[in-house]
Amino acid sequence: MTGPAAAARVHVIGAGLAGLSAAVALADRGMTVVLSEAARQAGGRCRSYRDSVLDMVIDNGNHLVLSGNPAVGRYLKAIGAQDRLTGPLSAEFPFLDRGSGRRWTLRPNDGRVPWWVLSASRRVPGTRLADYLPLLALTRPHPGRRIDEVVSCHGVAWEKLLRPLLVSILNTRPEEASADLAGAVFRETLTQGGRQTWPRIATPSIAAAFVDPALGRLREDGVEIRLGRPLRAVTVAGDRLAALTFDDGEERLGPLDKVVLAVPPWTAQALLPQMTVPDDFRAIVNAHFRTASPANARLMVGVIGGTAEWVFAFPDRLSVTVSAADRLLDMDNQTLTDLLWRDVAAVHDLSGPAPPCRIVKEKRATFAATPAQEARRPASRTAWANAFLAGDWIATGLPATIEGALRSGEKAAALAMASR
Structure with a gap:
C-alpha cells in the first residue's frame, strides 16, 4: 500500500x-x-501481434481512418507518427458487385460543392441525382430516431452505397441504427468535400x-x-x-x-x-490470408452481395472485414475461411484454394449504434x-x-x- x-x-x-x-x-x-x-x-x-499460424505480424482487425479526422491528425502529430498512414491522394472507393460481376469506383470530388453526384462515372451505376438525397436528409438532427425512420432503406443507391457505408461506419444493421450517429459522420466527411474522405490505413501496422x-x-x-x-x-x-x-x-x-x-x-x-x-454490442469478423498482394492491387475494395464487406491489400497479406457480423460467430473457421476467400479471389481475380488464414472474431467489438x-x-x-x-x-x-x-x-x- x-x-x-x-x-x-x-x-x-x-x-x-x-x-x-x-x-x-x-x-x-x-x-x-x-x-x-x-x-x-x-x-x-x-x-498488432505476431500470429503463430501465419508466422507474421497482423493487426487484430482492419482499421480505416479518413484524411479529415481531426483528432487522428492531432494525435499522430503529438506522437511524431504523421508518416504512418498511407492511401490515395483522392477520395476513391472501388466496389465489386458479386452478383453481376460489375466494378465501379465512387469518386467524390475534393471541393465542398458535391458535383460528383451529377457525373455518371463518379457515382454508383444505375443511380440518379435524386437517389443521393438521403445523404442530405441524414445530415440533419433526428434525436432518438432510427435511420429507417428518416430515409427509405430501398433502391439501388441504398443497396450498393448507403447500406455498405453505414454498416461499416456503425457496425450495426443500418435499418435499426441511430440516424444522428450516421449524420454526425456524414457532416464531418462527405458534406465537407471529398478531401476530408481520403481513405487512410496504418502502415506497416x-x-x-x-x-x-x-x-x-x-x-x-x-x-x-x-x-x-x-x-x-x-x-x-x-x-x-x-x-x-x-x-x-x-x-x-x-x-x-x-x-x-x-x-x-x-x-x-x-x-x-x-x-x-x-x-448491447455487435461483432466484427476479420480474416487475414498469408499471400502477397497482386501487383497494382487497390488498397481497399468494397464487396456488394458477398460475405466480405471490404477487402484490404497489404504487401504480405490480403485481409477481410465483416461488420455487424454476429451471424458469423458460430460458423466454424474453415467454412468461414472458404466463404471469405471466394470474395477475395473474385476481387483480385485469383484462383486456387485459400492460402493460410487467421480468422479473428471480436464478439463485443463496439456498442450497438442504436x-x-x-x-x-x-x-x-x-x-x-x-x-x-x-x-x-x-x-x-x-x-x-x-x-x-x-x-x-x-x-x-x-x-x-x-x-x-
Missing part, C-alpha cells in the same frame, strides 16, 4: 487508443501520469502507427507505464475516488490526484455499478469529482471509431487538468 503522492498525479486506467490519447495530452501539459493496463500489451482493440510511437513518447516524458496491471476495485469516499486496488496492491489517491477510466464499458460498470453504460444504446452513453465527467471517462463508448457524438476514441481521451485529459 502506498500513501498519497507529494505531487498531483493522474492515473490513466487502460492503454487502448482512448487511454493513450489522454496520457499523451496530459504528459504534454506537464502532468505526472501513471498509465496502467490490464493486458500485457497496449492498444486495446487496435493491437496499427501498432506501428498508433501505439508504439505513443508509448515511446510517453516514456520520453517520464510517464510510468505499467502493463499487465488490472484494476480490480475502486474505493469511493463521498464524491471522490479514494483508492485504486490493483493486483499489485492499493494506491491511495491524494486530494489533487485524478483518475481517467479508459476501460471497456462492462469493466467501468463493474468498478462503479452506479453508472449507466451501453450493454438510439437506445446511444441514450446509455455517459458523459466524460462522472458523479465523482476526480474521475473522468474515456472510450469510444462514451458520449462523443460519433459511433465507436478511432476518431471518437481519441477525442474522448482529449476530453478526459482536458477535464482532469481543468479540475485542478
Whole structure:
C-alpha cells in the first residue's frame, strides 16, 4: 500500500487508443501520469501481434481512418507518427458487385460543392441525382430516431452505397441504427468535400502507427507505464475516488490526484455499478490470408452481395472485414475461411484454394449504434469529482471509431487538468 503522492498525479486506467490519447495530452501539459493496463500489451482493440499460424505480424482487425479526422491528425502529430498512414491522394472507393460481376469506383470530388453526384462515372451505376438525397436528409438532427425512420432503406443507391457505408461506419444493421450517429459522420466527411474522405490505413501496422510511437513518447516524458496491471476495485469516499486496488496492491489517491477510466464499458460498470453504460454490442469478423498482394492491387475494395464487406491489400497479406457480423460467430473457421476467400479471389481475380488464414472474431467489438444504446452513453465527467471517462463508448457524438476514441481521451485529459 502506498500513501498519497507529494505531487498531483493522474492515473490513466487502460492503454487502448482512448487511454493513450489522454496520457499523451496530459504528459504534454506537464502532468505526472501513471498509465496502467490490464493486458500485457497496449492498444486495446487496435493491437498488432505476431500470429503463430501465419508466422507474421497482423493487426487484430482492419482499421480505416479518413484524411479529415481531426483528432487522428492531432494525435499522430503529438506522437511524431504523421508518416504512418498511407492511401490515395483522392477520395476513391472501388466496389465489386458479386452478383453481376460489375466494378465501379465512387469518386467524390475534393471541393465542398458535391458535383460528383451529377457525373455518371463518379457515382454508383444505375443511380440518379435524386437517389443521393438521403445523404442530405441524414445530415440533419433526428434525436432518438432510427435511420429507417428518416430515409427509405430501398433502391439501388441504398443497396450498393448507403447500406455498405453505414454498416461499416456503425457496425450495426443500418435499418435499426441511430440516424444522428450516421449524420454526425456524414457532416464531418462527405458534406465537407471529398478531401476530408481520403481513405487512410496504418502502415506497416496499427501498432506501428498508433501505439508504439505513443508509448515511446510517453516514456520520453517520464510517464510510468505499467502493463499487465488490472484494476480490480475502486474505493469511493463521498464524491471522490479514494483508492485504486490493483493486483499489485492499493494506491491511495491524494486530494489533487485524478483518475481517467479508459476501460471497456462492462469493466467501468463493474468498478462503479452506479453508472449507466451501453450493454448491447455487435461483432466484427476479420480474416487475414498469408499471400502477397497482386501487383497494382487497390488498397481497399468494397464487396456488394458477398460475405466480405471490404477487402484490404497489404504487401504480405490480403485481409477481410465483416461488420455487424454476429451471424458469423458460430460458423466454424474453415467454412468461414472458404466463404471469405471466394470474395477475395473474385476481387483480385485469383484462383486456387485459400492460402493460410487467421480468422479473428471480436464478439463485443463496439456498442450497438442504436438510439437506445446511444441514450446509455455517459458523459466524460462522472458523479465523482476526480474521475473522468474515456472510450469510444462514451458520449462523443460519433459511433465507436478511432476518431471518437481519441477525442474522448482529449476530453478526459482536458477535464482532469481543468479540475485542478
